[in-house]
Amino acid sequence: MSPTPEWVMVGGEGPDSYKQHSSYQRDLLKAAKDKINAVISANLSLDLISSRFSVADFGCASGPNTFVAVQNIIDAVEDKYLRETGQNPADNIEFQVLFNDLSNNDFNTLFQGLPSSRRYYSAGVPGSFFDRVLPKQSIHIGVMNYAFQFTSKIPKGISDRNSPMWNRDIHCTGFNNKVKKAYFDQYSLDSKNILDARAEELLPGGLLLLLGLCLRDGIKMSETYRGIVLDLIGASLNDLAQKGVIEQDKVDSFNITLYIAEEDELRQIIEENGKFTIEAFEDIIQSNGESLDPKILAVSLKSAFGGIISSHFGAEAMRKAFELVEAKAHQEFSRLKNAKPAMQYLIVLRKN
Numbered sequence: 001m002s003p004t005p006e007w008v009m010v011g012g013e014g015p016d017s018y019k020q021h022s023s024y025q026r027d028l029l030k031a032a033k034d035k036i037n038a039v040i041s042a043n044l045s046l047d048l049i050s051s052r053f054s055v056a057d058f059g060c061a062s063g064p065n066t067f068v069a070v071q072n073i074i075d076a077v078e079d080k081y082l083r084e085t086g087q088n089p090a091d092n093i094e095f096q097v098l099f100n101d102l103s104n105n106d107f108n109t110l111f112q113g114l115p116s117s118r119r120y121y122s123a124g125v126p127g128s129f130f131d132r133v134l135p136k137q138s139i140h141i142g143v144m145n146y147a148f149q150f151t152s153k154i155p156k157g158i159s160d161r162n163s164p165m166w167n168r169d170i171h172c173t174g175f176n177n178k179v180k181k182a183y184f185d186q187y188s189l190d191s192k193n194i195l196d197a198r199a200e201e202l203l204p205g206g207l208l209l210l211l212g213l214c215l216r217d218g219i220k221m222s223e224t225y226r227g228i229v230l231d232l233i234g235a236s237l238n239d240l241a242q243k244g245v246i247e248q249d250k251v252d253s254f255n256i257t258l259y260i261a262e263e264d265e266l267r268q269i270i271e272e273n274g275k276f277t278i279e280a281f282e283d284i285i286q287s288n289g290e291s292l293d294p295k296i297l298a299v300s301l302k303s304a305f306g307g308i309i310s311s312h313f314g315a316e317a318m319r320k321a322f323e324l325v326e327a328k329a330h331q332e333f334s335r336l337k338n339a340k341p342a343m344q345y346l347i348v349l350r351k352n
């Protein structure tokens with residue numbers, strides 16, 4: 001079993017919650033809807049669409065984005081069924097949706113928000129997606145939206161000040177080759193575990209949809225908006241250490257279990273794993289960009305990173321850190337505005 005990571009999104013529906021501040025992640029699902037429809041139509045065999053059809057979302061958080069993710073899939077399966085059989089899917093197919101996340105995810109908020117118009121039965125599946133969480137050959141389609149970027153732990157040596165691999169930043173900026181290699185090695189191992197586990201859980205011919213962010217070739221993480229905002233969090237934590245609010249040692253040993261891979265690295269990991277065929281690797285353009293408003297930027301970062309920062313530094317230090325992030329976002333406005341573009345992807349894999 002992989003070690004259980006502690007990092008979940010801020011739960012509930014309050015002003016700091018992930019639920020209130022994840023429209024950027026949701027917009028990727030909306031922008032990819034037509035492509036998801038076309039790819040499912042072209043790659044899912046009609047033979048697989050039986051009376052019970054199971055969909056699983058891995059890393060579902062507390063909603064509502066997961067409802068968009070699974071509805072996109074159900075709509076596409078129903079469209080294909082109706083088009084190819086002329087029969088009403090509602091008469092013949094029952095859908096089951098399995099919502100997976102870590103056991104400390106806020107599943108209560110998720111279940112309370114289930115859309116009343118849904119045409120599926122639902123269940124929660126607690127557990128780490130780096131391991132198996134479902135029975136063998138039990139699902140037809142799996143999806144991960146903004147969840148294929150985690151590592152299960154901090155790469156070895158990275159958080160040790162005495163190691164030649166020590167990372168003075170809190171994430172993989174892309175500017176230190178040793179750190180980059182350590183992160184990539186850990187990420188390759190973890191992503192292979194994800195693919196192995198999903199390959200067992202999916203039926204042969206089943207599909208795995210991966211949506212998220214990757215780096216375009218030649219662009220470093222800290223040249224992109226997402227990298228710059230992580231730099232702002234790191235700088236804020238260092239400021240707090242200098243003011244004596246938190247210990248410098250704690251900052252030096254803090255690294256985020258996140259790696260934004262390059263496009264080619266993702267292809268390499270999937271191809272080396274060998275359990276899936278890449279049916280689509282699409283660049284998804286969404287009309288709403290990242291927010292440059294410092295207040296919105298700070299609060300949405302807090303909803304995603306507040307949990308991991310609180311568990312390392314305590315809730316009060318976390319609150320102060322994000323106040324500083326907001327101030328720094330004002331100062332770094334032009335760096336954020338001129339950030340190099342990253343790529344939002346939809347990868348569709350068919351289980352061999």
Ligand SMILES: C[S@@+](CC[C@H](N)C(=O)[O-])C[C@H]1O[C@@H](n2cnc3c(N)ncnc32)[C@H](O)[C@@H]1O
Nearest residue numbers: 008025059060061065101102128129145146147
């Ligand atoms: C950035 S959020 C994305 C949530 C949602 N898919 C969306 O579209 O907004 C990443 C989610 O992955 C979950 N997660 C991270 N590591 C996980 C793991 N090892 N196993 C299961 N879920 C995990 C987090 O708890 C979080 O809910």
